Amino acid sequence: MKRSALRSVLLGLALVAVGVLAVAAEAGEPKKGGAFRLAVHQRPPTLDWQFTSAESTRRVAIHVYENLFTVDEQGAPIRQLAEDAKVSADGLTYTVTLRKGVLFHNGKELKAEDVKASFDRFKRIGVRRGEFGALKQVDVLDDYTVAFRLTEPVAAFIDMLAYPMAPPAIMPKAIADAAEGGKAEIIGTGPYKMVEWVADKHVKLVRFDGYKPDARYQKPTGFGGRRTAYLDELYLVLIEEAGAREGALISGEAQGVISISPPSARNLSRLKTLNMVEINPAGKTFIMFNHAKWPTKEQKFREAVTAALNMEEIMAVAGDGVYQLSPGLLFPGTKYYTDAGKEFYNQKNPAKAKQLLQEVGYKGEEMVYIAAPDLQQGFKAAIVVSQQLRDVGINLKIESYDFGTAMGVRGQQDKWNLFHTGQIPEATADPLPWAAWFHSSRKWGFYGDPAMDELATRLNRIGTFEKRFEAFKHMQEYMWKTAAFLPLGNYGSYDGYQNYVKGDDLKLSFWIPRLWNVWLDR
Amino acid sequence: MATSESRIYLARMSRNSLCMVGAASLLLVVLVALLAPILTVYDPLKVDPRSMLAEPSVRHLFGTDHFGRDLYTRVLYGTRISLRIGTIVTLLTGLLGAVIGLASGYFRRLDGPIMRLMDVLMAFPAILLAIGVMAVLGTGEINAIIALIIVYTPRCARIVRASTLTVKTREYVQAARVLGAREGRIILRHIFPNCLSPLIVQLVFVFAYAIVAEAALSFIGVGTPPPTPSLGNILSEGRNYLAVAPWATVAPGVAISVTVLALNLAGDGLRDILDPRMKLG
């Protein structure tokens, strides 16, 4: 009798132990299913990743499209759709083999012809096509191999392919051949597929069950690696007003919300149900000059603007107290970061500004400063900037447009003098996008300077890190000396999530939220 | 106006206490707005990152906004801008409305087409019409003023026209015509003065509508551009910090409400005084 009682007790204990272990294990296990609503503040102008550099598009695109290469957690290029890549000795041919068995959302398998067609389209309508001037053509060698033929060696070619802003995203040949810029049907190879886009409301993505996580990696990294989609549905819901976004988080209607101001985040972090994530730096804000229109086309005038500004004041307001002062085009902590030209940054010298204005003959003509309220931090910065410039006698009028529209107005030469914009870190350590933007072929702000072109082109050609770093330093210095563009500084922000949103040891927000390997634990 | 008339009006006015309250409040608001630079030491545009979103205190009576700007100052200057815009809109609307109304009421042939045009303009709700006009003209303070003039003129024109039609048939007008007086003279000396009372009452309300409308337009971002304070754009900026800094949204709203209330009281009172029969207007 006693022995059987002991046995029952032991059995009972064992069962309890198993039960406890099971529960403990379950709390950490990813759960498939559920709908995730991410509240975003900007409306994507299009979902065609090749066609626009807008951040709002990227938020959707990273879930839906893939590229031959992408970036890892440190911003370095890694393989995504590419199985292997070889460079010829003369640097003019890159041979890339593709992974086999990768499916598009329409069920078709990824083949070399799709890659070629995607690149051909990119060269036709891609917003970054100017950077790829050296790419002569893409050849299909066999079903899973392509060759990139360059006219001259480009040391950073793979980095260029991996850079996640308006990349040559891979789409099926049928779509790539037929679709005009901005009008492509959204079919990619990513872990989620796009099913619905209601322009003013949301983008709806669902898990793509035909997706095979990349077995070459142990876990996700950056925008690639081994990615698994656990959520059934992912909605990127447009809620422009900050208060309403926060309301959606408080009420539980949204599982994640981006771009929460620091004061609100401090307030919200008191709620036990929420998890506030600080993103610092969350972005850089800067001013573009119109180099084709008086008076901003005159270097002295631009120097006056640069001299007048008090960056501390601007950034403190823009970031609601969470900010970094930085004269660099890249972000501190990245490989190529440099503060070259810092003597021109944060001059706080209204007297000098007024002097320069007099010298250049500015008589108080009204200037247009375009700023988009949906840029949030940028808009606040613009208001402070306009105030500081008015104090030195520059007659400014702020015109507000939705950022997508603002980009369109920027293309019209006589409609603006100053344009406020920003950039988010993108986890890239490389100065290539700046080389591309500053090159006269891009006509960014109608800027074109042969000396700068020289520096920019050089940056793409040379190979070693030291030489490239030197070249970039010169570029940045030249920019400051000629007051070509005006970075104001970096700001921080917060994203908020419900605390039942769990991820596999991955920062949920990697500059922009990544919602793979994320599940709802409830 | 004859002295006996004005004495009657004044008598009525003093008996109508609400109107006095309204007029007095209005005077106070105008005074405060005009004296704004004296009533505050701060610059409404000066940014102060060290005191962003500060609570109301002795240093900052209404607290500060997210730029560190003193809200009491901004509300004062905002009221100033609102009143300025209201005044311009009201005066020009009155002028335009009077001209159109008189022309329409007096000249038969012009009446039809003019009134059709007025009907069309009145077929749109005020804010929507203002937005429509600003879609063509562009955004900003001046364009908002033009848009509001276009929006409110038809109401005034209607009222002036109605008075004109009534007065036109009166004996002394007929007499003047028979005697060969020029049309312009008839209109100005005989008809117009009789349109004044209802027009003035309507204009007081137009002033109130204009202030609210400009605030609404600035609120959605198409009116007075930042950083110039307008009661509407102060509200719009404060909105993003509603949970954290509610004072930023209370003060401008109170300012608008008080001003409009004063105008409504004054308008009601004026209507009672000038023509008690107009109650159902």
Add this chain to the structure above:
Amino acid sequence: MFRYILGRILALLPVLLLISVSSFALIHLVPGDPAVIMAGLQAPDEVIRQVREAMRLDIPIHQQVYEWYKALVLHGDLGHSYFLNARVSAAILERMPLTLSVAVLAILLASILGIGLGVLSAVRQNSGVDKLAMVLSLGGLSIPNFWLGLMLIMYFSVRLGLFPTGGYVPWSQDPLESLRSLALPTFTLGCTAAALITRTSRAAMIEVLTEDYVRTARAKGLRKLVVVNKHALKNALLPIVTVIGNTFGLLLGGAVVTETVFSLPGMGRLVALSILRRDYPLIQGALLTIGVLYVIVNLLVDVCYCLLDPRVKFD
């Protein structure tokens, strides 16, 4: 009566014509290239070219107007918004029901409150109720509705958590949540309307109550309530119905700001956003739709006149 209605419709036709023509003219009045304006400032060159072809800017203007009318009347085609990448009519139809629901709910609330309060104050002139009604209605008229909305959000949503701070939950998804999300906006819009209706009801009732026939009825000894309901109210309804009709227009305009404050995806908010985006085809379509809607509401008011007062006929 049928002739009366027909007459009213005919009288409205020139107004409708002018509304539609001015709406068409919008795009052409804006300075700049109409095709760029139509396509949106950020449109790529091919799209602009397509739009230019579709707009047929080469044909004489009166023919363009004719073509526009044909598309409008035969196909209900209000043009294409390149911004939303949708037909304007589809975008409007999708958002109109929400705006109309809130407007109708607000008018119902306002009418019940307004007529009730107005009649009560008229019957008990200068009493406590009357004074309260006057104060409330004055307040309702003076307080801007977008500020009222913000204050309500601050107190009832942020502080008390009784209602959501914004956004709309469709009825089909969750009826209770749907009502919760509409409660504050309806109340906000309803307040201004209620204020107007209260004042008009009160004034109309007072006017009628002092009329001879009412005094006669009272003198004859009829109970006050009977008098009020049977005789007075019916005659007072005329100006009340007028003001309700006018208020509807006010609500449609007020929806622009109210929907912005409460982040409701309705027509009003769409118009507010469209102006920031310079989405002209949409602004054009919205103006036309709302203008026509308002004209129809006025027609309905006129029809009510006819029903309420047999003396009113086609003039």
